[in-house]
Amino acid sequence: MTTMAIRTSPSAPKRTGWAMMKDMMDIRIIRRMAKARGPFGGHLSHHYSFGAIRSDTRRIRIIMIAGLVCLGISTSGMADTDEARLATIEKRMATLERQIEKDRSTHGRAVAALRRSEQALADAARKQSELEAQQDATRRELEQINADIRRQQLRLRDNRAMLAAQLRARQAMGDDPWLKVLLSPADPAQTGRMLSYLQYLQHSQVSRIEGARTQLAELTSLHEAARKTQAVAARLVAEQREITENLRHARAERERAVKRLAGTVAGRAEALDRLRQDRARLEAVVTALPAAAQPFASSATGSSASAPEIAALFPKGPIRRLKGRLGWPVPGTVQARFGTQRQEGRMQWQGLLIGAAEGTPVRAVADGEVLFAAWMPYYGLVGIVDHGGGFLSLYGHNQSLVRRPGERVRAGDMLGRVGISGGRQTPALYFEIRQGGNPVNPERWLAATK
Known part of the structure; x- marks a missing residue:
C-alpha cells in the first residue's frame, strides 16, 4: 500500500495541531474504505465488516476529543472545511453500510430460493x-x-x-x-x-x-x-x-x-468468509450429533440388506478394524484430496471430492446409524452416519437422500444419489471421515481399488 504523508512547505500556511491530527484520522478512514469496497466497487474483505467500521468511527471520535483536550483546543474552533470532510466520510460510510445490508438481504433470498x-x-x-x-x-x-x-x-x-x-x-x-x-x-x-x-x-x-x-x-x-x-x-x-x-x-x-x-456474492474474500461460516456450522453439527445419539449396536436390525454384488464390495465389522479396506461410497474420479488447497482461498479440503454421474447411488461405507439428513449451505443435501467408537462419515452435495435420522444402515446400503446441491455446477460427492470429531484422510481408510 502506498504510504501517505502530510507534507508542509514554506509557502503553505502553518497547520494547527488539531488540523494535522484530523488529516491523520481522515487518512486512516480512507485507507479503511479502500480495503472495504462495497459490492459496486469491488469486493469486501472478510476481515472487515460494518460493525468494525462503526467501531472505528467511535474510536476516531474518542481520539479526536482526547486530542482536543490535550491540545487545549475547543471543539467550537473546528473549521468548517474539517466538518464538511468528516460529514462526507460519514455519509460514504452510511451509504456503504446500506449497500452491504441490501446485498446481505439479496444473498439471503437467493440462498432461500x-x-x-x-x-x-x-x-x-x-x-x-x-x-x-x-x-x-x-x-x-x-x-x-x-x-x-x-x-x-x-x-x-x-x-x-x-x-x-x-x-x-x-x-x-x-x-x-x-x-x-x-x-x-x-x-x-x-x-x-x-x-x-x-x-x-x-x-x-x-x-x-x-x-x-x-x-x-x-x-x-x-x-x-x-x-x-x-x-x-x-x-x-x-x-x-x-x-x-x-x-x-x-x-x-x-x-x-x-x-x-x-450475482450477489462480492469477490473471493467474502466467499471465503461464507465458507468458513458454513464450515463452522458443519463442525457444530458434527460435534453435537454424537452426544445426542444412542450408542450404535452392530447387531441391530431394521435396515434393508444390500444386494450380494454390492455387499461383496463392503467388508463387515466395526469400522475401527477396517482401515484400508472400506468400500468407496461412490465409484468415480477423485477431484480434490484431503489436505489440498481449496480454490476459495487459504482453506484446505478436509475430505474427498469424488466426481460421478448425477443420480449414481451413494452408499454407506460401514454399519451405522443415520444422525443427520438435511440441507446445509454450500454442502447442499448432507447425510451423516455414526459408526460408533467416535467415528462419523459425511456425504454432501446429494441429489436426494433416501434415509432418515435414526435409521440403521449396513455397509453398502444406499443413502442417497450423487447430485449438484449446494451450488455446484458439476455432479460430485463430498465425503469425510471423522474420528473423535476430527477429520482424517479418507483414502487411508478406503480400499485401494473402487
Missing part, C-alpha cells in the same frame, strides 16, 4: 426412484405372465396331439366300435378287454377335451392380465416422463437461483 429449488429437485428424484421401482415390479410380473402363457401353450399343444391320436384310433375301429366288439366271434374274455379299452378311450377323450377347454379359458385370462399389465406399464412410463420433465424444470429453477446468488 436455492434451498427451495434443490428440495424440489430432491423430491422429484425420489418420486422418480419410486416410479422406477414400480416399473421394475410390473416388468417382472409381465415376464412371469408370459412364462405362464408359454407353459399353457405347450400343455394345450400336447393335449391336442393326444386327442388327435385318440380320434384316429376310434376312426380305425369303424363307425360303431361297441357293436363290432359285441358281434365279434372272439372269446368272452377278449371281448371284455376290448369293451374296457373302448370305455377307457371314451373317458380319456372326454377328460382331455374338458382339460383343453379349461386351459383355453386360463390362457384367455392370462392374456387379459398381460394386456392390463402392459397398460399399467405404459401409464408408468408416461408418469416417468412427466417426472423427468419436472426434474428439468426444478434444475432450471435451481440454476437461475445459483446465478442470482453468484
Whole structure:
C-alpha cells in the first residue's frame, strides 16, 4: 500500500495541531474504505465488516476529543472545511453500510430460493426412484405372465396331439366300435378287454377335451392380465416422463437461483468468509450429533440388506478394524484430496471430492446409524452416519437422500444419489471421515481399488 504523508512547505500556511491530527484520522478512514469496497466497487474483505467500521468511527471520535483536550483546543474552533470532510466520510460510510445490508438481504433470498429449488429437485428424484421401482415390479410380473402363457401353450399343444391320436384310433375301429366288439366271434374274455379299452378311450377323450377347454379359458385370462399389465406399464412410463420433465424444470429453477446468488456474492474474500461460516456450522453439527445419539449396536436390525454384488464390495465389522479396506461410497474420479488447497482461498479440503454421474447411488461405507439428513449451505443435501467408537462419515452435495435420522444402515446400503446441491455446477460427492470429531484422510481408510 502506498504510504501517505502530510507534507508542509514554506509557502503553505502553518497547520494547527488539531488540523494535522484530523488529516491523520481522515487518512486512516480512507485507507479503511479502500480495503472495504462495497459490492459496486469491488469486493469486501472478510476481515472487515460494518460493525468494525462503526467501531472505528467511535474510536476516531474518542481520539479526536482526547486530542482536543490535550491540545487545549475547543471543539467550537473546528473549521468548517474539517466538518464538511468528516460529514462526507460519514455519509460514504452510511451509504456503504446500506449497500452491504441490501446485498446481505439479496444473498439471503437467493440462498432461500436455492434451498427451495434443490428440495424440489430432491423430491422429484425420489418420486422418480419410486416410479422406477414400480416399473421394475410390473416388468417382472409381465415376464412371469408370459412364462405362464408359454407353459399353457405347450400343455394345450400336447393335449391336442393326444386327442388327435385318440380320434384316429376310434376312426380305425369303424363307425360303431361297441357293436363290432359285441358281434365279434372272439372269446368272452377278449371281448371284455376290448369293451374296457373302448370305455377307457371314451373317458380319456372326454377328460382331455374338458382339460383343453379349461386351459383355453386360463390362457384367455392370462392374456387379459398381460394386456392390463402392459397398460399399467405404459401409464408408468408416461408418469416417468412427466417426472423427468419436472426434474428439468426444478434444475432450471435451481440454476437461475445459483446465478442470482453468484450475482450477489462480492469477490473471493467474502466467499471465503461464507465458507468458513458454513464450515463452522458443519463442525457444530458434527460435534453435537454424537452426544445426542444412542450408542450404535452392530447387531441391530431394521435396515434393508444390500444386494450380494454390492455387499461383496463392503467388508463387515466395526469400522475401527477396517482401515484400508472400506468400500468407496461412490465409484468415480477423485477431484480434490484431503489436505489440498481449496480454490476459495487459504482453506484446505478436509475430505474427498469424488466426481460421478448425477443420480449414481451413494452408499454407506460401514454399519451405522443415520444422525443427520438435511440441507446445509454450500454442502447442499448432507447425510451423516455414526459408526460408533467416535467415528462419523459425511456425504454432501446429494441429489436426494433416501434415509432418515435414526435409521440403521449396513455397509453398502444406499443413502442417497450423487447430485449438484449446494451450488455446484458439476455432479460430485463430498465425503469425510471423522474420528473423535476430527477429520482424517479418507483414502487411508478406503480400499485401494473402487
